[in-house]
Amino acid sequence: MGRPPDPARREATLARATDYVLAHGLAGLSLRPLAAALDTSPRMLLYDFGSKRQLVSAVLAEARRRGATRLAENLPAEAASPEEHLRGIWAWVSAPERAPFVRLFFEVHADGLAHPENYPDQAAAITDWFHTLGATFRDITTGPDDTVTPTLVMAVIRGLLFDLTTTGDRGRTDRALDRFCELLRH
Amino acid sequence: MGRPPDPARREATLARATDYVLAHGLAGLSLRPLAAALDTSPRMLLYDFGSKRQLVSAVLAEARRRGATRLAENLPAEAASPEEHLRGIWAWVSAPERAPFVRLFFEVHADGLAHPENYPDQAAAITDWFHTLGATFRDITTGPDDTVTPTLVMAVIRGLLFDLTTTGDRGRTDRALDRFCELLRH
């Protein structure tokens, strides 16, 4: 008996909190302004998430979840060539709509370098990419266990993303990807 | 007349503050712990630097200065091939002794994405690289104004650095650079 729990509330505030973090970043995140923007109270945030730390990790998980599903929806078809895959990934990840995700991604990376204990599964998240990418770049890898080509491909994407986010020079970064595709062909 | 100023003191604390920031990161930097570690007081830090903001930018400038001079000392000779240059840069920047610089580098980048107004010359700092790199990679660029090849080269370096700092997998990242050199040769 007693009043029934309302799990939908927690999920709703989690969704809106994720929006907020994507828009404002993790760095200066504070419960009171966050609660004000979400039309709730710091009291309720702690009630729903236990602590700020747990709130943040819930938000990061939610952001990862969103990014993963949207990427899956936008990958080229199975039969596409490696180059088409690469261009598809770059187009998707460098699109302006992805900018908040990219920003949060770099922010978590940087914070993880200073406090690795807060992000226990960060290294695993990177190596996970190699299984998916390794499959799609099967044609240009030297074997089924070749992690070198996926590593290089991901490095190019992340490095160009780094450049694009700081300089905003889309033309130059796009052409650099073209050049990389050209190198891969030969 | 009056007591003569002592500019050496400010420089000494700047040097030690830079050490501290390289060791502890920018994120949680606070005057009182910093002052305690430097055997001085928050009072003196503000006296010497005016405000925390100015202190931070002085520290960042000092860190950049150190990094630049150490890189200049370690670059291969003029006559070296582009590939040797690339390997030299990677070896230098990925060395364990550079880890604090790299960490700070990524941290500033991430913070700059959220607060670009604090880092007015960040985009310029990136494009500056292209003039120096463009010169050393003259052989494989398509012309004197080719910024695409330097862009790609820097992207590979930064992307691999990102990978190395999170996974710590030196063998895989080193091999990925080998693979990139191989692609550049053909």
Place this chain on the structure above:
DNA sequence: CCATTATTGAAACAGTCGTACCATATACTG
């Protein structure tokens, strides 16, 4: 209505933050 459980508000706690104010100490010139 009552018991029970979930939800929520208001306020306070114990800290930390950057910074400002005021006094004092120090080192120099004349």
Place this chain on the structure above:
DNA sequence: CAGTATATGGTACGACTGTTTCAATAATGG
């Protein structure tokens, strides 16, 4: 010595932090 400028300590202010405590409200079942 006095005068003067720099250097420094101590302290407090106001704002902010995550979190806790206490009390009140809401919604259900019996």
